[in-house]
Amino acid sequence: MGHAERIWLTLVGLTLAGAWLAETGHAGWPLAFVVAGLIAFKGRMVIDHYMEMTSANTRIRRVLHAFVVVVPLLVLFSHGWSDVLRRLTTLQ
């Protein structure tokens, strides 16, 4: 089995794990952490291995890596501090 096949299998496995989580109907901090982790890890795998960013232009790589760091952080922020977000986005 080659490198691309291993990456594909890992991504498929993590996707199925996410689907299982969805079916359990869990909510709360553990789910928010798992989802944030899955977005960061799967996103990073596609960026590094499918898009070959490990050997690519550093500026492009940093932007893509930042994308899969910022979005999971926003997931956690919106889960834990939704009151702050609601207050910041309410027109007085």
Next chain:
Amino acid sequence: MASPPTPSPARAGGETAGAVPAERIYKHGRVPGNTGIWVGIFCVLVEFLLLFGVYFVAKAHHREAFLTGPDKLLTTAGVAITLLLLTSGYCMVKAVETIRRDERRKTLGWVVGAIVLGFGYPLIKFFEIRWNVANGIDGEAGIFYTTYYYLTLNHLVHVSWGLLGLLWVAVRTALGMYSARDHGGLEAAAVYWHTTDVIWLVIFPFFYVLR
């Protein structure tokens, strides 16, 4: 985005130095595809960051709707789309790998495979939306579903552009217009296609998993 090209083929990553045209090697490293596609990709990333902002704000204001919303959606459809996109992306990885070895017939096979799997996405989306509407989940079913249609249909539009790009690349591959030395167009289509993967990997948990 990139500094003027400098002829330093040593930065080509896993490729042999002679297989990469010098014009794609920049001061800060190799640019997969071409610089134009990266302008487009960065625009797409910014656009979706804004759309994700809409999701987070809507969720903050309507906690209950986002807590129960995923229960009514077809998780199977979301999973199937994810698997199709990831497998189609894998086909494009193999297409780039094979063209670097000048195996043009194999490359065409992988690109066609990516297209066939990619077209599974709009097909599943069609049946998913039909099922949704039959079960009372339309754009006015509540804020969660409005946001769901807003983001997923937007993503579908970007995937459609990607599919058109892949069709173009398939035609050019069939005509023998790519080689180990010159396959920037194929690589550009591949990186755009993978970008739609990355964005879907965010959208999928937003609507089918996260509560």
